[in-house]
Amino acid sequence: MMINQEPAGESIDLFRLASRWRSGAEWKKIVEEMDSEPVPSHLNTINSSGLFQIVSTDKMSVQYVGSPQHGHDVGVVQADYPAPTRRLAYYFEMTVKNAGQKGQVAIGFTMQHFKMRRQPGWEANSCGYHGDDGYLYRGQGKGESFGPTFTTNDTVGAGINYASQEFFFTKNAKLVGTVPKDIKGPLYPSIAVHSQNEEVTVNFGKKPFLFDIEGFILEERLKQQAMIEKLSLQPNISHWIVRSYLLHYGYQDTLKSFDLASENTYPSESMAQENGFDDQGDMYALDHRNILRQLIKNGNIDSAFQKLREWYPQVLQDDKSLVCFLLHSQRFIEYIRVGQLAEAVSYAQSELQKFFSVKSYVDLLQDVSGLLAYKVPVESSVGYLLDGPQREFVADAVNAVVLSTNPNLKDADRCLYSCLEKLLRQLTLCSLERRASSEDQGEAFCLHRELQSGGRAKCS
Amino acid sequence: MEIGEDPCGHRHLPSPKPTALFVLVFHFHRTIDEISCAAPMSKKVITREEWERKLKDVKIRKEDMNKLVMNFLVTEGYVEAAEKFRVESGTEPDIDLATITDRMAVKKALQSGNVEDAIEKVNDLNPTILDTNPQLYFHLQQQRLIELIRSGKIEEALEFAQEELAPRGEENQSFLEELERTVALLAFEDVKNCPYGELLDVSQRLKTASELNAAILTSQSHEKDPKLPSLLKMLIWAQNQLDEKAAYPRINNLTTAALEDPAV
Numbered sequence: 001m002m003i004n005q006e007p008a009g010e011s012i013d014l015f016r017l018a019s020r021w022r023s024g025a026e027w028k029k030i031v032e033e034m035d036s037e038p039v040p041s042h043l044n045t046i047n048s049s050g051l052f053q054i055v056s057t058d059k060m061s062v063q064y065v066g067s068p069q070h071g072h073d074v075g076v077v078q079a080d081y082p083a084p085t086r087r088l089a090y091y092f093e094m095t096v097k098n099a100g101q102k103g104q105v106a107i108g109f110t111m112q113h114f115k116m117r118r119q120p121g122w123e124a125n126s127c128g129y130h131g132d133d134g135y136l137y138r139g140q141g142k143g144e145s146f147g148p149t150f151t152t153n154d155t156v157g158a159g160i161n162y163a164s165q166e167f168f169f170t171k172n173a174k175l176v177g178t179v180p181k182d183i184k185g186p187l188y189p190s191i192a193v194h195s196q197n198e199e200v201t202v203n204f205g206k207k208p209f210l211f212d213i214e215g216f217i218l219e220e221r222l223k224q225q226a227m228i229e230k231l232s233l234q235p236n237i238s239h240w241i242v243r244s245y246l247l248h249y250g251y252q253d254t255l256k257s258f259d260l261a262s263e264n265t266y267p268s269e270s271m272a273q274e275n276g277f278d279d280q281g282d283m284y285a286l287d288h289r290n291i292l293r294q295l296i297k298n299g300n301i302d303s304a305f306q307k308l309r310e311w312y313p314q315v316l317q318d319d320k321s322l323v324c325f326l327l328h329s330q331r332f333i334e335y336i337r338v339g340q341l342a343e344a345v346s347y348a349q350s351e352l353q354k355f356f357s358v359k360s361y362v363d364l365l366q367d368v369s370g371l372l373a374y375k376v377p378v379e380s381s382v383g384y385l386l387d388g389p390q391r392e393f394v395a396d397a398v399n400a401v402v403l404s405t406n407p408n409l410k411d412a413d414r415c416l417y418s419c420l421e422k423l424l425r426q427l428t429l430c431s432l433e434r435r436a437s438s439e440d441q442g443e444a445f446c447l448h449r450e451l452q453s454g455g456r457a458k459c460s
Numbered sequence: 461m462e463i464g465e466d467p468c469g470h471r472h473l474p475s476p477k478p479t480a481l482f483v484l485v486f487h488f489h490r491t492i493d494e495i496s497c498a499a500p501m502s503k504k505v506i507t508r509e510e511w512e513r514k515l516k517d518v519k520i521r522k523e524d525m526n527k528l529v530m531n532f533l534v535t536e537g538y539v540e541a542a543e544k545f546r547v548e549s550g551t552e553p554d555i556d557l558a559t560i561t562d563r564m565a566v567k568k569a570l571q572s573g574n575v576e577d578a579i580e581k582v583n584d585l586n587p588t589i590l591d592t593n594p595q596l597y598f599h600l601q602q603q604r605l606i607e608l609i610r611s612g613k614i615e616e617a618l619e620f621a622q623e624e625l626a627p628r629g630e631e632n633q634s635f636l637e638e639l640e641r642t643v644a645l646l647a648f649e650d651v652k653n654c655p656y657g658e659l660l661d662v663s664q665r666l667k668t669a670s671e672l673n674a675a676i677l678t679s680q681s682h683e684k685d686p687k688l689p690s691l692l693k694m695l696i697w698a699q700n701q702l703d704e705k706a707a708y709p710r711i712n713n714l715t716t717a718a719l720e721d722p723a724v
Contacts, residue, residue, distance in 0.1 A: 030519055231693040237714055238688045242532050244715075245525070251548045257541035258533070293548070388550040389523055396522060420525060422717035423695055425518045429511070430698035430708075432518075437504065437705040445698065447524045450687070451531075 014322040035086045040079035061201035064193035074194045076116045082186035085441045091159035091213045093203045099151040100198030105131040109187040129169040147176035162441040170211040247282040248418035250289030284406045296395040301331040315401045330394045506708040526551040535686040537564045570669040575604040
């Protein structure tokens with residue numbers, strides 16, 4: 001058997017659609033990984049000034065022992081990881097257990113190689129809110145008047161707002177103030193003690209924060225949304241994009257109802273002309289595409305094959321093409337669905353076996369044939385193959401190859417992607433690229449997450 | 461605590477005096493920074509090939525696009541299309557479709573000027589909607605007054621204004637102003653050409669109808685606007701944001717979604 005054989009040249013690359021061949025669990029992982037990064041959870045006991053303070057065994061609190069002599073024996077302790085950036089804001093809190101002799105406690109952010117015997121904010125590329133004078137220090141010799149002082153039993157917080165590029169500080173659940181963030185590079189949440197018996201504990205989010213950080217983030221999000229909502233769109237553009245989506249995928253019944261209902265409000269033809277909207281080509285083979293979609297949707301793969309052979313024999317010419325592979329796999333899956341295992345096995349032997357010679361199909365084939373291994377395939381790790389979206393995926397692939405037979409086709413991408421999908425891809429990529437060029441700071445757009453946060457309040 | 465002030469309260473030198481070399485290095489750094497900030501040619505250029513390759517790697521789920529389309533159909537009230545779409549795409553609507561029918565019936569009544577009918581239907585749907593929205597209720601009553609004036613029922617209009625609307629105007633200054641503006645329509649023989657003629661416009665009905673539509677959706681804990689237009693605006697915004705960082709292929713025409721070559 002020949003291995004490493006690639007599918008013969010197809011006019012369109014269906015493998016780009018095949019990236020959709022994923023189970024729900026895999027999708028969940030993709031979304032999670034998109035924004036995953038280490039998060040501070042404890043104090044770093046290794047990188048510290050070492051001499052002046054002890055870190056408790058749970059690595060959550062610090063105490064100053066001994067008596068300080070000068071400005072170079074501060075005890076700074078950093079978190080184990082820098083503040084995560086792939087989000088709208090980062091925040092942590094510190095509670096003063098004991099203000100000690102002088103209450104020279106501080107909270108802020110420092111870089112990895114900060115001089116750990118200096119207060120945060122005294123040295124360049126650091127910033128700190130100091131308890132004894134309530135001043136904010138931002139890497140210059142002098143601090144600036146900022147907020148109230150803080151002492152025993154006070155809880156203060158420090159955060160980074162990545163959207164506005166600001167540091168913000170809180171005291172006892174109230175926002176004290178914000179200052180521009182002019183430091184580049186990873187920033188470590190940091191705390192400092194500097195007089196006898198001073199003791200503080202930190203909270204990196206394991207316990208609920210005193211300050212309503214969720215509310216703060218929501219407010220920031222609403223600000224951003226309000227700004228975006230002010231942008232204007234061409235009239236009726238959403239309507240047009242939805243219509244072109246229905247056309248592209250051949251959701252013909254929906255399209256008919258949609259057009260009927262919008263007849264009065266948006267006369268579709270005149271609108272297309274007025275706005276220069278171009279829907280030529282999308283009407284191509286609409287009836288056929290709709291019939292094929294319905295057949296596959298109902299699991300009637302034999303009929304789908306038959307119709308394709310009758311209407312578009314050219315797309316089935318190469319019996320090792322991806323579309324043939326998908327249809328044969330689906331036929332096999334349909335046997336499994338109804339529990340006809342003997343038929344499934346014989347179908348696999350007669351129709352699926354040949355695809356094992358094509359390297360790029362092997363992974364998918366293993367998933368498909370894996371269905372045979374389980375008594376209750378739906379509950380197995382390959383159970384996703386029996387879900388509705390898998391049929392829809394095969395129907396979409398068939399839709400794409402039928403579109404590709406259009407002799408007037410100018411752009412092969414048009415078979416694969418609807419206008420809506422192209423726009424969503426562009427949006428996702430723009431937001432990822434913007435983040436990549438801003439030191440990985442801020443949220444990136446993800447359609448899946450956007451739709452899940454359905455309850456996200458809107459600014460009215 | 462101030463820098464250089466030691467815990468014992470003595471002032472002493474904060475840090476070593478910068479040496480000449482240090483100053484030089486510092487100056488050098490600044491110059492580099494200034495160059496990279498000032499020169500626009502430092503803006504990254506992403507070629508079309510590179511961009512298209514990255515676009516291919518973006519992962520969009522078909523089910524999510526279907527949800528987005530379903531959300532549009534449902535929120536905009538295309539109930540039959542939503543039902544068809546559920547069958548054709550297997551996408552479940554995020555709201556009970558029957559409630560759309562009711563919502564659209566209310567909207568339709570209002571759009572055809574049948575305000576009383578619309579109010580009755582809203583109350584059938586959920587009596588708390590109008591109870592908790594005095595402004596909406598006032599606007600509906602105002603619309604009723606407008607419809608009476610439109611159909612030339614002057615006496616009825618006056619009675620309605622005095623009995624139903626004026627007491628509400630006393631409660632709220634902005635209501636009073638709107639009431640006065642509406643009643644002023646009666647002072648003109650040719651209402652269509654009077655300064656308040658816009659109140660008789662179809663757009664006024666649509667405005668009230670969309671306020672009512674939004675209130676019903678909110679009462680059903682559903683967003684009052686479809687997500688799609690917001691996402692399209694987000695695309696425009698995201699492109700503008702990236703413009704500051706890089707030159708890349710933009711989409712300027714949302715209806716063709718065609719990539720334009722980056723301006724270099």
